[in-house]
Amino acid sequence: MSEILDRLNADHRNMSRLLELLEREYALLAGNGAPDIALMRDAMHYLTHYSDRFHHPVEDRIFDRAQDELPSMRELVGRLRREHYQLAEDGRALYQVLLEVESDVAVRRDVLRTLVDHYVRSQRAHMDLEEGKLFPLARRELDPNWWARLAEEVDAGRDPLFGHLLDQEYRYLRAALESPAGEV
Numbered sequence: 001m002s003e004i005l006d007r008l009n010a011d012h013r014n015m016s017r018l019l020e021l022l023e024r025e026y027a028l029l030a031g032n033g034a035p036d037i038a039l040m041r042d043a044m045h046y047l048t049h050y051s052d053r054f055h056h057p058v059e060d061r062i063f064d065r066a067q068d069e070l071p072s073m074r075e076l077v078g079r080l081r082r083e084h085y086q087l088a089e090d091g092r093a094l095y096q097v098l099l100e101v102e103s104d105v106a107v108r109r110d111v112l113r114t115l116v117d118h119y120v121r122s123q124r125a126h127m128d129l130e131e132g133k134l135f136p137l138a139r140r141e142l143d144p145n146w147w148a149r150l151a152e153e154v155d156a157g158r159d160p161l162f163g164h165l166l167d168q169e170y171r172y173l174r175a176a177l178e179s180p181a182g183e184v
């Protein structure tokens with residue numbers, strides 16, 4: 001079981017680094033500075049293409065099991081499930097707006113700012129709820145044999161940004177993450 005939860009926790013740490021990066025760019029946006037739109041776009045590309053497609057489906061399996069086995073967790077699971085849906089929607093919307101800014105479509109600064117701020121806050125609150133409530137309860141209450149089966153079944157995907165092999169499309173983002181100030 002710990003193998004799966006360790007992987008999910010590691011994903012959260014990585015996703016938090018991207019949220020910090022988005023927040024730094026947001027501060028520039030809020031202060032009339034020039035945010036690095038390409039960096040924000042790449043961060044949102046990862047979050048919508050990797051996190052939404054590989055991280056969330058693994059958690060969804062835990063939600064399904066918790067909903068069946070642990071009646072006291074139904075409300076929490078229902079909320080987390082709705083948040084997955086909403087985060088995917090919001091993430092796609094933000095990614096789309098960043099693409100528009102890049103192709104010189106006029107987008108109001110305050111619209112972009114609101115989208116970034118909302119996304120960062122809701123993604124953080126969601127991860128906090130999972131780490132603070134769902135994961136500890138699921139670790140304690142769900143059957144070890146079920147965890148072992150899940151570990152064999154899930155496709156956690158190859159992480160194209162934080163994994164051993166870096167996808168070319170994330171070179172710029174990885175360099176920014178590795179530099180002390182988050183700048184390239």
Ligand SMILES: [Fe+2]
Nearest residue numbers: 056059126130
């Ligand atoms: Fe989640």
Ligand SMILES: [Fe+2]
Nearest residue numbers: 012059127130
């Ligand atoms: Fe998560």
